[in-house]
Amino acid sequence: MTGSAPLDLGFLGFERGAHLLVDRALRAVPVGGRVVVTGGDPALGVHLRAWARRRGHRFTTSPDRSAVFELVRGSADTDRWAGAERAGGPGVDGIVARPPARWGLAARGALVEAGGPVGRFDLDDRDVVWADLAPRLYAHAAAAQWDPATAVDWDARPEVPVPPDVEAAVVQVMTYLVENEQAAIVVPAGLLARVHPHFREVQQLLAVQAADEARHMEVFTRRALLHGTEMGTSSAGGRSSLATLLAEPDFSLATFLLSVLGEGSFLALLAFLERHAPDPVTARITHLARIDEARHVAFGVAHLEHQSHRDPTLPGKLRAAIERRHDALVDTAGLNADVFDALVVLAAGDWTPEAVARGYDAVQDLHHAMDDGRRQRLARLGFPPDEAAELSALHTRNFM
Template sequence: MATEARPEKYITTFQQLMEEGRKNGYRLDWLLPRETFGARLDSTPEAGGLLLQDIDRGPFAEIPDWSDNMTGRPRGSLTRANAARVGNYSVRTKADIWLKNASQLYEEAVQRQWSSAVDVPWETMEELPDDIERAECQLATFLTEVEFVAGDVPGKWISETTPDYYEPRMFLISQIMDEARHMDVFRKRAFANGGGLMSQTTNVALSGGAIDSARDFTEMSARLHISGEGLVLSIFRMGERMSYNEAEKAIYRLAASDESRHVAFGVMHLQYLSQTDPKRKEEIHSYLDEIEMGLVAGTGGQNPAQRGTPSNAALAILLGGGSDPASMMEGEQIALAVRQRQVKEYVQRVKVAGLGERFENGRANATLAAYVSA
């Protein structure tokens, strides 16, 4: 962005202040100007305002490959010898959490916040057939549960990440806000039309436990962003097909916008890691091996299309238009197409992440090919 020189009078005043301090024995070394002093950023609303990526200049843009910052010192600020340790940060290697567009994803998250109270046209909801309403409530119950997991897991890694990698850390904070809003809106949907919460899905808690026990950030991101949230995003993108009013359409559209950022975060992190630390690709492939076993089996607690679950039955009713045998059969066929779409979109994410060789060298689960070609 364009910069504007600082007026000469400010420089003169600063020099006078420093001279006065020296004469009187004051320590004013903390007042010494940094490399960016003397110029200011010129931002306009038309250009998107002042963004994080605009202010990273000079030493403030230097991101260490490894960080020894345990004091909470903002990246680029000057160290203080007597600063106390305030964190026991385990994420101190850049490749373990970094991605190239974290600032942009964070800024997008901030600018696209929405409110379930006023941005969803609840007044468009009308009484639905009993089986449809029960299915809506069951799916909303499942999604409330899933979004709790998606908001709970990243919190652990926020406190584990050094301030030198503040961009991905801030994005994760924005993700938690997004997931809280999703919990909020799906819980409201369960009650808004005269229904309520239905059955808990046991596998959601088990899946959340598996993600939460990830040994490092990359494993967590592969399981949460690439797999779990990717599967849910595919469902949200089908929202128009299984909505019965404008309120439900708005819910799925807004939630999909948020979810796509979370998935992009995971894809771009794996892409950065595979490019900068290729020796870890085998480790990532091992995570994907486990993920794909769940995909082809139609299992995985974060997947609403998981076979043999209340959420999958609810999807079949909503997609087919009822619970009578003919409607259920039609709905189950559409639900199968949803699972096929989930697999195809998963394959595309893995390819963008730079790990697509698994689909060419036979590493990927063989059953995936049937889904991809369908």
């Protein structure tokens, strides 16, 4: 037995982890190298023989000692990792452009054993889902998560009590926001389930985006019910507008319609609500939500900028998506009239003719701010000013 590596297992059996020590000992010798195994477990020989056969190693017994067994390390070709491949590298630099379906749920950079289930992730092209900003945005998102229970002082009271009709306006707007956030959680959640896990930064970012929307739904609902028991109204036109977002299967176009145009418009709306909030709770939750939504918009723009560098036909696709959605909604009522009136009331803060006129003008300014924001983002995606203005005007009257 000269040149053999000894391994004494004591009374440790295979049912309690002996295979770990045997495997470690074999890895320490070259192919063809020998390991002499001794041990007092009565079933050691039976288990060791079966294990060696399964792993491709040769097994023999000592003719003069029943508790001594010899293993000869098998060829690397018979190792269970024969045919395995690395799933790229663990870092961003290790991302491959088109990960194979056979990698499935394997961690990026892992050694993937041959065989196993084939993943069903149709968004498996890096350029279809990627944005170089995604890793940094995820890091920011993870650090910026806030707890509705502690980030908002729900007992805070305004210096002047909120009149009942103004409170009703807040309830109506909050109801509208919840409705929109429910659509905004479905879109990234649906896309997330289709993205190949190899692009984990995009998956992580979409997961946090969905978590953001879930949190927004919670705080907007809680504010609506803070001083009462009923929500506001939900219009058929508003729900029809949101339904078109759920119907878009293309990753880039869904991201464009939701994050760039819809949530981009909501940045102006949330800023408006924070500015005209009649109480500190409303001001706080709209402020926190706006920070989250700005991150969603940033990813959408960064992704589409990445796309525009590789696909010269992208502007035409974006334009077609806007026009298709506009045509689908042309016969709907658009923004819930109750929501429009509620925004006027919030901005007015009073029922004098002068205050109502001021509130109406403020809502018109909001429309202009939304339009300006859409134009700027469209310009970043390569649209000339006149076309950006034309396409912005076609955006749904429901804001989202």
